Amino acid sequence: MENWNKEKVTPKRKTGLLQRLLSLAAAAALALSLVGCGSSAVVPGGSADVVPNPSSTAASVDAPFEMHFIDVGQALSVLVECDGQFMLYDGGNVDDGSLVVSYLQKQGVEELQYVFCSHAHEDHVGGLAAALAYFPANHVYSPVTEASTKCFRDFVKYTQQQGLQVEVPAVGTVWPLGSATVTMLGPVTQYSETNNTSLVLRIDYGNTSFLLTGDMENTAETDLVNSGANLKADVLQVGHHGSSTSTSYLFLNAVLPEMGVISCGTGNKYGHPHEETLSILRDAKVDVYRTDLQGTITISSDGQNFTVGTERFVPDSQLNPTDPSSSSTAQQAYIGNVNSKKFHLPTCPNLPAEKNQVLFSSYDEAIAAGYTPCASCIK
Incomplete structure (x- = not known):
């Protein structure tokens, strides 16, 4: 895409989230000011820090791996490419279907190795019918095979028109995507709340890692952490569009991401992303990227380093405007x-x-x- 802001990412070890939160909590318990309590010490336990480079001449990494967070407003759609193979995780709302198809065409997609519906809500499954109507797929996955909504029935319909069935994957399933590896981590049990049924995928490429969580909320996050799954990842798709019902301290401590990507709509009626979530991400020193402010976000990796591309440049103070003096870590x-x-x-x-x-x-x-x-x- 043209006229994209680029930022170069270089490897750097970082302080563990637990240590940072402990220092903040101890400071709060002693009734000290939270301002200036963050630590800059470098210890083992992280992977990469984001180093902004606004220059248009900044070199991009030679990246056979790309993850595209498509700007579908108050919804989610993620395209992943590795070595010329593609997978699609969610398709936004029904009205986003043509946008998703157009975006995939521009990226050179002719076939989808895998299509994942994270869960059965329209803002995730709605646009997948259009994608399946246009692109042949090898496998289609969802946490359920039936739902009462027309958008989900259309998703099933266009899957079946390809001679495929919607499959429910098991935790621990591993898929190759080019030279990347996709692993199913959750959900680890059954839930009545649809958001908690979200398929949680870990994607590893070289020494870089990504975690897609759909709309998983705190209950499923806790169960996933307690399952012992390897959750540490460089890039986190922040759950449920940045809602305060997701991204607990416990979960974030297990993931220790460098970057958090929030897919949400401008001025959405839910108030996403919530201030509580932004505060937690800020306290954990996670660099926040948002589709509502920056448009489509593309992360490229060569297996060691990242380049992040955004449609619009937005200063960090706008991406995470929370006030450190009212930090949620005072809890x-x-x-x-x-x-x-x-x-x-x-x-x-x-x-x-x-x-x-x-x-x-x-x-x-x-x-x-x-x-x-x-x-x-x-x-």
Whole structure:
């Protein structure tokens, strides 16, 4: 695409989210100002920091892998390409179908190796019927094979017109996409809430990694973390369009992303992305990208480095306008001991070794996970 702003990304280790949140929580407990509490120390546990380079002459990485977050407004559609093979994760709303088809045509798509419907809501499945009507596919996946809405029935209809059936993939399934690997991580159990049924995919290319979560919310996030799945990723598709019902501290600590991409519509009626989510991402030092402000976002990788392209340049202060002085980290965090199953205040002198720690963003979250409060620090 023409006239895209580009930013070059270079490798750099970063401080773990748990350590950063602990320092902030401890500072809050001591009633210190949150301003200036962030740490810039470099320790093992991260992968890559974003280094903006607004110059139009900035060199792009030679990237056989690209992930396109198509600007479909208050919806989600992600095209992934590796070595000339393509997969589509969601297709936006029904009205976005022609836009998605046009975008895929411009990218040279002639065939889709895989089509994933993250879950059965229209803003994710709606445009897939149009894509399947135009592009041949090898496999089509969804967490369910039936739903009551016309848009989902059309999705099934155009899948069947290709002589295919909608398949429900199992956790742990691995698919090749060129030289990249796509792994199904969730959902790890059944849910009545449709958002929590979202197919969670991890994509690895070289030493770079990406996590697609659809509209997964806090309940499914917690279950996924507790499953022991490898969630650490460089780029996170922020769940549920940046809603506060997703992207818990616990989940973000497991992912430790460098970049978070939010797909949402300008001035949408839901207020996405919510300030709570933006605050959590800011506190975790995650670089935020947003389709409502920047348009379609493309991330290219050579297996080591990234180049990020956006249709419009927007300063960081607008991408994440939350006020550090009203940081959500002022809420109490708790540290669990995975061995004793007790949880503590960050200031407790009896904290376990870091390797045995698990972070909870609230008292109720720790209790729900089966932990009991430390009698010394929690009265």
